[in-house]
Amino acid sequence: MTDPLLQPFDTRAAFQQHLGEVLARAQATLVMFDPDFALFRLGAPDVDAALRRFLHGGGQLRLALHDPAHLEREAPRFVRLLRDYAHGIECRRTPRGLRDLTDSFCIADDQHIVRRFHSDHLRGEAAFDAPQQTELSRQRFDAIWAESQPGLQASVTGL
Incomplete structure (x- = not known):
């Protein structure tokens, strides 16, 4: 057996191409961490379609971020x-003590990953x-998640 490439x-x-591939391969879980998700293009039509497909199939998405x-x-x-x-989606915001974390990653089904070493x-x-x-990265995400609090909500006003 060879090591994965x-x-x-x-x-x-290239980042967005690899991210698209990770999203396309996701079946059950997606975990993502980024300070603000600006480069993830979560509002783009193609990313929205991939996430809808994933969530419609019963997938669970968890995002941790510093600032929504x-x-x-x-x-x-x-x-x-x-x-x-x-x-199917839960977003958490990191506490001030974790705001110096600057890496960025997306993991699908604990099998596929795209990561940037520094979010800048x-x-x-x-x-x-x-x-x-x-x-x-999954262990890192779990530790970040455990320290974080609910963040981005479907209705910013809370109504």
Whole structure:
């Protein structure tokens, strides 16, 4: 058995291509961490369609982030998705003590991952069908999740 191939990238287009591949492969779980999800394009029609397909099939999406302002302002499709699939999406906001975390990743089914080493840069790597490559980031996500509180809601006003 050979080790899975890590696919390095350093452009926005490559990151978004790998992210699209991770979303397309997701069946049961998606976990994502990013300070604000600006580069994830969660409000774009193609990403919205991929997430709707995933959630319609019974998938569970968990997002952890520092600040939901970008999603609230720039991703109305994602806010609508959150309203439509509230039973399948949970968003949490990190406490101040974790705001210095700057990595970024998306993991599907503990098998596929795309990660940027720093959220301010596009350098990163992707791996598919590689549970051993997702393990450390998944543990990191679980620790972030445990410290975080409910964040982005379907209705920003709470009504």
